[in-house]
Amino acid sequence: MDADTLGGIQQVTHTLAQGLAERGHEVHVLGLQRSRSPFTYVDRPLYHRHVIEADRRLRKLLVAIGPGYAIMTSPSVVIKLSGLLPAGFRPIGQYHGSYDHARGCWHLGSIRKHYPKLDQAVFLSEDDAWRFSEHALLPNTWTLPNPLAGWPERMSTLDSPRVLGVGRLEGVKRFDRLISAFARSGAPWPWQLHLIGDGAERERLRAHAAREGVDDRVVFRGLLPAAQLPAEYLNAAILGLTSEHEGLPIVLLEAGAHGVPSVAFDVSGGVRSAGPVLVPPGDVDTFAAELARLVSSVDERRRLGAAARARAEAFRLDHVLDRWERLFAHIRR
Missing domain, CATH: 3.40.50.2000 (Glycogen Phosphorylase B;)
Structure with missing residues (x-):
């Protein structure tokens, strides 16, 4: 439309x-x-x-x-x-x-x-x-x-202490759950959660990050031009996707193409086909546990990131x- x-x-x-x-x-x-x-x-x-x-x-x-x-x-x-x-x-x-x-x-x-x-x-x-x-x-x-849209020649080294969330800051994307999962993961400093996108939920999400005690480590980056997103994936170690529903999210494919592993709620066949670490829909505690597992092991991030890039070839x-x-x-x- x-x-x-x-x-x-x-x-x-x-x-x-x-x-x-x-x-x-x-x-x-x-x-x-x-x-x-x-x-x-x-x-x-x-x-x-x-x-x-x-x-x-x-x-x-x-x-x-x-x-x-x-x-x-x-x-x-x-x-x-x-x-x-x-x-x-x-x-x-x-x-x-x-x-x-x-x-x-x-x-x-x-x-x-x-x-x-x-x-x-x-x-x-x-x-x-x-x-x-x-x-x-x-x-x-x-x-x-x-x-x-394109295929990157470079992959993330997965060394940067950064979890990435990409999308419209709207209710259906449920970035509040991603913020809560990041807070409960116990990710130590200097790990941060970077949210790329804008929308009506921004100020509510800021307040939510403060209630969760991570307002100093949740960075609202705003809306970025498409040409800048590859650099964001290269500087990320993990992508998180906590939407209520999705078809086949491009962000999972883009992250995978850059060798960045993802954690996502299991909400569709399209999400499953992209090959993230799957978590039961709405289960924030399990999501937090998977984030903690990846935060604590660069070797696991690299293993899953290589598998994600191989799977992204089909797309x-x-x-x-x-x-x-x-x-x-x-x-x-």
């Missing part, structure tokens, strides 16, 4: 658009509402970008673009474009969440109603695709993971683009 706000779906959309354009595809990214805080993902895009809020103008643009594949990134977009796609477009519906998240909100009912009519329903992991196929009775599931952009092109060929047949 909003193609230019800071968020995982938007990042994936622009990464895929640039990658497909580099392979010679004509690519258009359409935002169906205007962003209040636009974020730049690609400095020199080779694809076309549009913001079209009126249905009449949207249909006119689609007719002008001509036949192709319409990749709709959420149930809301599928609903919005229902009846607006001109003849010749092959509709593909993505879902960037997990089956468990869809089941807990209106998404599952919408996917059951609208996605069977599409050429393909695309999910982020084999586990989630299977569960949608079995429990939402979808006959057209396909698995396509999120891609990494390199070229590999994911190959899979998208195989999907296009499958639909054409």
